Each structure stands twice: as structure tokens, then as C-alpha cells.
Amino acid sequence: VTSSLAGATDLVGYGPYLELAGCDDDAIARHAFDNREEAARARFALDLAAQGRNVVVVSSGDPGIFGMATAIVEELEHARDDFDVDVVIAPGVTAASAVAARVGAPLGHDFCCLSLSDLRKPWTLIERRLEAVGVADLVVALYNPASRRRESQLVRALEILGRHRAPETPVVLGTAIGRDGEAVCVTTLGELDATTVDMRTIVIVGSTTTRVFRDVHDRQWVYTPRSHPDDA
Amino acid sequence: VTSSLAGATDLVGYGPYLELAGCDDDAIARHAFDNREEAARARFALDLAAQGRNVVVVSSGDPGIFGMATAIVEELEHARDDFDVDVVIAPGVTAASAVAARVGAPLGHDFCCLSLSDLRKPWTLIERRLEAVGVADLVVALYNPASRRRESQLVRALEILGRHRAPETPVVLGTAIGRDGEAVCVTTLGELDATTVDMRTIVIVGSTTTRVFRDVHDRQWVYTPRSHPDDA
Numbered sequence: 001v002t003s004s005l006a007g008a009t010d011l012v013g014y015g016p017y018l019e020l021a022g023c024d025d026d027a028i029a030r031h032a033f034d035n036r037e038e039a040a041r042a043r044f045a046l047d048l049a050a051q052g053r054n055v056v057v058v059s060s061g062d063p064g065i066f067g068m069a070t071a072i073v074e075e076l077e078h079a080r081d082d083f084d085v086d087v088v089i090a091p092g093v094t095a096a097s098a099v100a101a102r103v104g105a106p107l108g109h110d111f112c113c114l115s116l117s118d119l120r121k122p123w124t125l126i127e128r129r130l131e132a133v134g135v136a137d138l139v140v141a142l143y144n145p146a147s148r149r150r151e152s153q154l155v156r157a158l159e160i161l162g163r164h165r166a167p168e169t170p171v172v173l174g175t176a177i178g179r180d181g182e183a184v185c186v187t188t189l190g191e192l193d194a195t196t197v198d199m200r201t202i203v204i205v206g207s208t209t210t211r212v213f214r215d216v217h218d219r220q221w222v223y224t225p226r227s228h229p230d231d232a
Numbered sequence: 233v234t235s236s237l238a239g240a241t242d243l244v245g246y247g248p249y250l251e252l253a254g255c256d257d258d259a260i261a262r263h264a265f266d267n268r269e270e271a272a273r274a275r276f277a278l279d280l281a282a283q284g285r286n287v288v289v290v291s292s293g294d295p296g297i298f299g300m301a302t303a304i305v306e307e308l309e310h311a312r313d314d315f316d317v318d319v320v321i322a323p324g325v326t327a328a329s330a331v332a333a334r335v336g337a338p339l340g341h342d343f344c345c346l347s348l349s350d351l352r353k354p355w356t357l358i359e360r361r362l363e364a365v366g367v368a369d370l371v372v373a374l375y376n377p378a379s380r381r382r383e384s385q386l387v388r389a390l391e392i393l394g395r396h397r398a399p400e401t402p403v404v405l406g407t408a409i410g411r412d413g414e415a416v417c418v419t420t421l422g423e424l425d426a427t428t429v430d431m432r433t434i435v436i437v438g439s440t441t442t443r444v445f446r447d448v449h450d451r452q453w454v455y456t457p458r459s460h461p462d463d464a
Contacts, residue, residue, distance in 0.1 A: 077445045089334075101321040109353075112365075133344075215308060
């Protein structure tokens with residue numbers, strides 16, 4: 001972030017993320033948006049940049065993984081003649097990587113990242129993807145697993161994965177990694193209480209090979225071995 | 233890396249990565265290993281740490297995604313009574329994120345990361361996973377797509393994905409992002425020349441919704457929209 005902010009005239013982002021960016025230079029204008037207004041935020045940032053400003057759009061995690069980069073490139077395509085701008089995307093540590101590192105290496109082998117939000121895709125597609133992920137025995141990191149308006153969907157997702165995996169399958173829940181209120185919890189597919197999961201939680205569901213153990217300090221570790229014996 | 237190196241007495245890693253770590257403190261011992269010796273490297277590092285040394289294992293990208301974290305946690309489990317050590321894993325930017333950021337946001341929606349190496353898993357499992365990924369219409373980032381000993385496997389993988397996606401499907405090839413020799417290329421499933429891909433290349437194959445366009449500067453962008461209309 002620090003190097004990206006050098007030369008910036010404007011910061012654009014979800015309000016709390018602007019705070020986290022930790023930039024206290026009063027010469028930089030701040031433009032705080034609501035979390036839902038991604039397209040408007042992207043257009044606003046591109047408009048400012050087209051006026052010659054040096055705009056930094058702040059995103060959490062990796063902006064290219066369920067982050068702001070997609071909205072910006074979408075707007076760039078839709079109004080490309082309006083936007084004579086140079087866009088640079090700085091990759092980051094996605095939330096699933098941050099959660100994984102806290103408990104070991106659950107993403108240590110083949111895995112996927114799925115959003116459970118059906119705001120922009122039909123739930124039938126989400127179910128088809130979950131079913132395929134179950135068949136393929138992929139570790140899965142679920143983004144946007146629940147919200148106040150969607151409580152039943154995580155339960156349904158875990159049911160689908162549970163057709164292919166035992167109740168003992170390790171599950172890792174992680175929220176706000178590296179921030180105030182960080183929380184990480186290791187549980188199982190059978191014991192997960194979906195009501196403890198909110199929109200900011202990443203839910204990592206292990207494959208059939210994902211393992212849990214305790215070290216000599218009684219610290220719990222979760223990892224997916226590099227080897228997979230299955231040739232079924 | 234800089235903060236992780238504070239207080240280190242020993243660096244352990246693949247030789248070229250130790251160079252890239254850019255640490256020129258002569259008081260820190262360097263232990264360079266061959267790229268293939270992951271388990272030996274992990275045991276060596278844990279042994280040193282159990283002797284009271286402050287050991288940093290250097291890995292490229294995110295150590296938790298096809299990196300050294302898995303090997304270390306595996307060894308920690310297998311010989312846990314021998315290793316009275318505190319392990320901390322620092323997450324990083326995985327290669328797929330770094331490649332994606334160079335061209336836009338191809339991983340902007342649901343995606344998976346698969347290794348095509350069959351050193352530790354049967355090829356039949358890899359084919360089963362590719363088939364499922366095709367059915368699920370997931371963007372896929374292929375790690376370890378080819379080596380001198382494995383030339384036909386990428387061709388076979390693209391054949392499987394090609395059953396579910398048009399020849400015009402965007403494909404991004406990226407190597408050595410942020411290092412000397414960085415190379416990024418945008419092509420299509422139909423036109424990809426597999427002989428140009430080596431072990432260090434990340435191959436991102438788009439889904440049926442992934443788009444390519446050029447901006448007013450004729451720069452090519454690739455992204456996967458946040459919306460997916462398919463409810464088939």
C-alpha cells in the first residue's frame with residue numbers, strides 16, 4: 001500500500017478500508033463509499049483519473065479475487081472511450097491465503113475459491129459448482145458465505161459438500177485476519193454452526209485428504225498433503 | 233520478507249530464492265537446497281529451529297499455495313515429538329494473483345488452482361478434477377503445467393477443458409512476475425502453443441464468461457465479470 005500511495009491525489013474505497021490504509025496525508029482527498037456500490041465506486045475513480053488525478057482505489061485482500069479490480073476493469077470496458085487512463089493493479093494476499101496461514105496449509109494442494117453470494121449469479125449455478133467441487137475432491141474456500149438476508153445458503157452448501165465428504169472433514173473459519181477482532185476457528189463439516197458465520201468470514205472446507213493434528217505445544221494445525229492417493 | 237528476516241539466524245530455501253530474498257547480512261547463515269528436495273529442506277529447517285536457531289524458510293509466492301508451508305507442516309506432523317518449535321507462516325501473493333493483476337482480473341469470479349504435476353497424485357485424479365472444473369465453468373489457474381519430462385499433459389488438460397469451452401476462450405500465460413525475465417501473454421484455448429509453456433509458467437484458462445478487450449491505449453485486458461447469467 002505504501003508505495004502505491006506515493007503520488008496519489010485521491011483515495012477511493014469502502015470507508016473502513018480507507019481508515020485501514022493508514023494514510024494521514026491531508027493533501028490526499030478521501031472518497032468513502034458504501035460497501036455495495038462497487039460499480040459506482042469504480043466509475044467515480046475512473047472519472048477522477050480521466051480528469052488527470054492520481055487515484056488509488058483501496059480494496060482489502062487481493063483486489064483481483066472478489067475485490068475491486070473486477071469492477072474497475074468492467075467499467076473500463078463498458079465506457080472505454082470515456083476513460084483515457086492508465087490502470088495499474090497491485091495484487092495482494094487474498095483472504096483465503098491469510099486464513100490458511102494462521103492454521104497451517106489447508107490450501108496446500110488443489111483448491112478453489114467460490115462466492116456463495118447469489119446477487120449476480122443464479123443459485124442453481126452455485127449448486128452446480130459445489131457439486132463439481134465435491135466430485136473433484138477439491139478443498140474449497142467460500143467467500144461471502146452468509147449475510148443477514150442469506151442464512152440458509154451456507155447450510156445448503158455444506159449439505160452438498162457433505163454428500164462427498166465425511167462429517168469429520170476439517171473446516172476452518174477465519175475473520176478479520178491481521179485486524180482488530182481477528183478470529184480463527186477449526187471445526188468439522190459435521191459440527192460447524194452456520195449461525196456463527198457472517199459475510200466477512202472465509203470458510204475453508206477440507207478435501208478427503210485434509211488433516212488436523214496438534215503439535216507439542218498443543219497448537220492445532222490443518223493442512224492438505226501434497227500427495228493424494230486416490231485414483232478412483 | 234523484510235520483517236520476517238528480523239532476528240533470523242538462518243535462511244533455508246531453493247538457491248535462487250535465497251538470492252531474491254535480498255538479504256545481505258553476513259551474520260545470517262544461508263542453506264541452499266535443490267528445488268526438488270522439499271521434505272528434506274523442511275526437516276532441515278525444523279531441526280535447526282529445534283536447536284534454538286531462528287530459521288526463515290524462503291518460498292516464492294504464497295508458501296501456503298503449492299509452496300513450502302505444506303512440506304513444513306507435513307514434517308511437523310510426522311515427527312512432532314522431535315520438533316519443539318514455534319512455526320509462523322507468513323502468507324504471500326500467489327503466482328496466479330500476480331499474473332492476473334498484470335492483465336486485469338481473470339480471477340475476478342469463482343476459480344480454482346490446480347497443479348498438473350503427477351509426481352504425488354495419479355493422473356486419473358487430475359483428469360477427474362479438470363473434467364469437474366469444466367462442468368462447473370470455473371476459471372482455472374494451472375500450476376506446474378509442464379516440465380521437460382511432461383510435455384503431453386498440458387495438451388491433454390487443455391483438451392479436457394476444451395470439451396466445455398470454445399476455442400476463443402481467453403488464456404493468460406505468465407512467468408517470473410516482478411522478476412527479471414517477466415513474461416505475460418494473452419492467447420486463446422484454440423491458439424495456445426503448449427511448447428511455449430514451462431514449469432514456471434502459470435496458465436490461467438478463462439470460463440465461458442471471461443472477456444478480453446482493448447482500452448484506448450490499445451492495451452489488452454482480461455477479466456471475468458462478477459455476474460454469470462447461466463442457470464442451466
